[in-house]
Structure formats: structure tokens, C-alpha cells
Amino acid sequence: DAKTTQPPSMDCAEGRAANLPCNHSTISGNEYVYWYRQIHSQGPQYIIHGLKNNETNEMASLIITEDRKSSTLILPHATLRDTAVYYCIVRVDNTGKLIFGQGTTLQVKP
Amino acid sequence: DAGITQSPRHKVTETGTPVTLRCHQTENHRYMYWYRQDPGHGLRLIHYSYGVKDTDKGEVSDGYSVSRSKTEDFLLTLESATSSQTSVYFCAISEQDRVIYGYTFGSGTRLTVV
Numbered sequence: 001d002a003k004t005t006q007p008p009s010m011d012c013a014e015g016r017a018a019n020l021p022c023n024h025s026t027i028s029g030n031e032y033v034y035w036y037r038q039i040h041s042q043g044p045q046y047i048i049h050g051l052k053n054n055e056t057n058e059m060a061s062l063i064i065t066e067d068r069k070s071s072t073l074i075l076p077h078a079t080l081r082d083t084a085v086y087y088c089i090v091r092v093d094n095t096g097k098l099i100f101g102q103g104t105t106l107q108v109k110p
Numbered sequence: 111d112a113g114i115t116q117s118p119r120h121k122v123t124e125t126g127t128p129v130t131l132r133c134h135q136t137e138n139h140r141y142m143y144w145y146r147q148d149p150g151h152g153l154r155l156i157h158y159s160y161g162v163k164d165t166d167k168g169e170v171s172d173g174y175s176v177s178r179s180k181t182e183d184f185l186l187t188l189e190s191a192t193s194s195q196t197s198v199y200f201c202a203i204s205e206q207d208r209v210i211y212g213y214t215f216g217s218g219t220r221l222t223v224v
Contacts, residue, residue, distance in 0.1 A: 034212065043200050043215030044153065087152075097143070097168065098213060100153035 003027065003090045009105040012082075018075040020104050022088030025069040033064060034098065035073045037084040044087065044100075047073065078108045113137040116201050116216040123223055129188040131219050133201030135181075141204040142184040143213070144168075144176065146197040153200065159184055191223045 005023040012018040024033060035047040048055055048062045050071070055062045061074040075082055087103040115134045123129050133142060143158040145168075155168030157176040165176050173195060175187045188195055198220050202213040 036212070041198065041218065043202075043217055044213075046212030046214070049212060097155055097158060099155065099169075100145075102152050 003099070004088045004101050006086075006088050006101060006104045008102065009107070011107050011109055012075075012078045014080060014108055014110050015077055018078040018082065018106055018108070020073040020075075020086050020088075020106065021070065022073070023070045024088070024090050027068050027090050029068075031090050033062070033068075033071050034089040035060070035062065036087045036089065036100075037082075038087070038103070039081075039084040047086075078106075080108050080110065082106065083108045114201060114203055114214055114216045116199075116219050118219060119217065120220045121222070123191050123221070125192060125223055126190050129191050129221065129223075131186045131199055131201075131221070133184040133186070133203075133216060135184075135203045137203060137205070137214070138181060139203040139205050139214075140181070142178065143202040143204070144174075144184065144186045145200045145202065146170065146195075147200060147218075148197050156186065156199075188221075191221075193223050195221065196223045197221060 032049050032051050034049040036044040038044045048057055048060050050062045050064050064071045085103040085105050087100050089098050113136050117132045141160055144156040145153045147153045154170045156170055156174050157168055159165045159178045177185045198218050200218050201216040204213050
């Protein structure tokens with residue numbers, strides 16, 4: 001079973017920040033949080049990951065709460081091309097398998 | 111991604127026939143994975159490989175087998191295709207286990223079993 005909970009859908013206005021929440025209350029101390037997105041029928045695309053500290057890259061920022069039970073992916077200036085399904089994933093075990101949940105469908109509107 | 115190629119991209123086959131999907135990588139990554147994606151179920155892991163000739167089952171492995179005779183190729187075989195195996199199949203590669211590196215996914219194979 002996926003170890004994360006995400007809202008099924010969200011809307012965001014173009015140019016505004018998109019904040020996508022994820023709950024992972026059963027996360028263990030050595031598990032990373034990953035975010036991927038899938039645009040239309042393409043293969044999922046890696047966005048960002050983190051363990052404890054907040055992370056930022058050219059695509060997004062990841063804010064992880066101090067207790068690590070939840071996180072937020074931030075797309076600072078959403079564009080129409082950011083419309084996609086966003087998956088928050090906690091690694092299940094040390095074999096490297098990623099278990100995907102249902103994700104959040106983000107619709108960026110003009 | 112240029113480093114991972116799936117073939118064929120589309121296939122229609124009849125129930126009961128064998129089907130093999132190929133995933134080819136040029137990144138020399140150790141780990142390779144096969145997922146299927148269906149409406150309402152998201153991405154589900156079928157099988158994965160952690161090295162040449164080293165494979166293991168995922169959550170939906172029934173009806174599928176895999177082989178990895180060399181680092182660059184990971185084959186997924188449906189021994190006798192059924193309509194329930196109509197799906198989009200994605201291959202992924204990963205550089206290391208215990209990773210802090212992400213997966214890279216292929217573009218997918220759309221399989222229809224009629």
C-alpha cells in the first residue's frame with residue numbers, strides 16, 4: 001500500500017504558486033519523500049526529493065514538516081504546462097521500489 | 111528520455127498469445143523496474159531487477175515473467191495474454207539502491223489484448 005495521502009485534485013491560476021500537500025504520517029526515520037509528476041500519457045518525471053530539510057531545485061521546492069509527517073510541494077509560478085498528476089511517494093524498503101498512490105491532479109488555469 | 115527506450119510503443123495482440131516487451135537502457139544503471147498503469151489504480155510494480163539475472167516480484171506479478179541477461183535489457187513477458195493485461199506498461203531505471211537518486215521512466219508501451 002502507498003504510504004501517502006494526497007487530495008485527488010487541485011486547481012491553480014497560471015502564474016500563481018501551486019502548493020500540493022502530502023500526508024505521510026507513518027514515515028520512518030530513514031525514508032525519503034519523493035515527488036514525481038506525470039503529464040498526460042507520458043512516463044512519470046522526477047521532480048524533487050528530501051529527507052528532513054527543505055529542498056529547492058530548478059523545478060520546485062519541497063517543504064517537510066519538522067515531525068516529517070507531511071510535506072508540501074511548491075511550484076512557485078505555475079504554467080499551463082504544469083498541468084499533470086503529481087505523486088508524493090515514500091520509499092517502501094531498501095530494495096529501491098517506489099510505490100505510487102493515486103496522486104493529485106493539478107489543473108493550471110489561465 | 112534518450113537513455114531508456116521501450117519497444118514496441120503500441121501493440122495489439124490476441125488473447126492467449128505470448129507477448130514480450132523490451133526495455134533498453136544506455137545508462138548502465140543497475141536497477142530496472144516494470145510498472146503497469148490502469149485507470150483507477152495508478153502505477154503498480156510488476157517486477158524489478160537489481161542486477162543481471164537478479165529479479166524479484168512486485169505487487170502485481172501474476173501472469174508476468176521477466177528476464178535480464180545483460181545490464182542494458184530488461185524483458186517483460188506475458189506468457190499467455192489476457193484482456194486484463196490490457197494496460198500501459200512503463201519501464202524505469204535507477205542508479206543505486208537505498209537511493210537518493212530518482213527513477214527515470216521510459217515513454218511507455220500501450221498494450222491491447224483483444
